[in-house]
Amino acid sequence: MxxxxxxxxxxxxxxxxxxxxxxxxxxxxxxxxxxxxxxxxxxxxxxxxxPAERLLLFGPTSGWGPLTEFLGVPEPLDACPHINRRKDFWQLRAPG
Structure with missing residues (x-):
């Protein structure tokens, strides 16, 4: 612990x-x-x-568009998640 x-x-x-x-x-x-x-x-x-067709340089600030287009899947209705913000670090690391 x-x-x-x-x-x-x-x-x-x-x-x-x-x-x-x-x-x-x-x-x-x-x-x-x-x-x-x-x-x-x-x-x-x-x-x-x-090969360029097998590579996606992606950043979460780009939203779902580039990722879902690359994967050939529909874009989710939910907003692209933003985790690992400094202020959330200890909360995300805590158990349960």
């Missing part, structure tokens, strides 16, 4: 640290430039190897 009373969070956080912090950022998570550059570098490395 972590300091927020979340069971199993310590083990989960340790796994996240080992995978994300160590592998992706090489332990440079406190360097904002490095953290912001990592996903961009990944996209730059991957995009040239994928």
């Amino acid at each position: 972590d300091e927020h009373g979340i069971p199993g969070a310590v083990a989960r956080d340790d796994l996240m640290r080992r995978v994300i912090t160590d592998r992706v950022f090489g332990r440079r998570v406190h360097d904002n430039k490095e953290v912001l550059a990592a996903p961009r570098a990944h996209v730059t490395a991957v995009v040239p190897h994928l």
Whole structure:
């Protein structure tokens, strides 16, 4: 249990640290430039190897349109969800 009373969070956080912090950022998570550059570098490395018709560069702020068109499915009536807002982080992480 972590300091927020979340069971199993310590083990989960340790796994996240080992995978994300160590592998992706090489332990440079406190360097904002490095953290912001990592996903961009990944996209730059991957995009040239994928056929355009099989690739969607999508951001949730684009709404449902690009995603549903790419997948060939109708657009949902509900608004595109916005999760992982900073203010919602602890609420989303809490159990139950």
